[in-house]
Amino acid sequence: MFLYHSIMSVEIKISLNESIYLRDPQDSTLGRNIIKHSILLIDELGFEAFNFKKLAQKIGSTEPSVYRYFENKHALLIYLVSWYWEWVAYLIKINTININDPKKKLEIIINSFVLASVDNPTTDHVDENILHRVVIAEGTKAYRTKEVDEENGKGLFEHYKKLITKVAVVILEINPSFEYPYALASNLCEMSNNQIYFAKHLPKLTDIKVEENKYSEVQKMLNYFASKLLGYEM
Template identity: 50%
Template sequence: MDIHVQIKMNEKLFLRDPEQSELGKKIIQNSILLIYKNGFEAFTFKKLALDIGSTEAGIYRYFENKHRLLIYLTAWYWSWLEYQVTFQTNNIQDPVVKLKMIIDLLATTVEDDIRTSYVDESLLHQIIITEGTKAYLTKRVSEDNKDHLFKPYKDLCAIIGKMILECNPHYKYPKSLASTIIEMAHFQNFFMTNLPSLTDFGENKDESEIVRFLEDLVFSSLHVVH
């Protein structure tokens, strides 16, 4: 069985759909490599074009600018993660177990999903940790939001919020707790690696400790034993 997972992206995210051509796929694949390696600030379309043996103008036919490409990558990641969450929590009845599964998916190193040929999820995960928030921390956030560019992120947040309410229907802040889990899964990881004194995981640098922290945070808030 040779399954390909394809994620349908909002058309406003690009000028020309990168999934529909070889050049488009190369843009995605190599932008991930380049941003992972040098960071988003140092990333330019010129360098990317050089890497894939195309031209700057060629890349501008797919994406308006590099910020739009970043939004595309984050949107792709959150869509893929929602798919993972749906898949992995399928057939699990207990919402507490489901929520633990989600925390694990958020906070644990992602393995490359071979069914998505040109996206290396493990690199993309690292990009999201360091650059993900920059997609929305801008002056343009409201306009971009009107174009539904952050829908995958908001969808995932809504799913987690629902799961939280399933664990405790009386909890008052399901959406805020959901966005807290998502962001902290990444921030605590970044801190652990780069600014360890901001965490309690400096010694071992072990992701499973982040998972335990988040579980403790969530289930204490929900007054649920886990």
């Protein structure tokens, strides 16, 4: 991950696996527009109704131009969720920089999963808040396809796996004999998104309540689950 600092603003450039895209969207205005407005449009229409024609219309470009950046809308979705995972990894990194207690670290990790955005809207072409909503609603579609093995072989899910590995390391720091560090790490991440989605759309499947970007109950629940499973007091 590269961090560019300028005098006027802090601009973060997140570097993503090259096989996700055909041409790096961060390197041109059109590319950044594709990212920015695809997030808004997927949030608005849902992934199924979203397509490159509508996106091109929205940004005053054409369908073939968008296709020069991404093979198809599925590749674009993988790009967006990878961006999101890198962003969460970045949040965890800067917020745990002076923290030594692994329990405290895990708490920060959970907060990063749940909040993901709120405080620091640092990148002008990505609204992390809306991207988080998109990942909650559409994220699993990135890897729930018939092509998962082939795409995994190309490294398209490295960003997610890297993040989960980092979390697993912290889990083992807390409790070195815990048998399921990776499963707990991925479950905390998936559960966070799932339970937020349930609270919003299928409230009978959860106990927590959620208001517009107020996810404190999710945070509390995940911390409770983690502490119980790893055997420590909060």
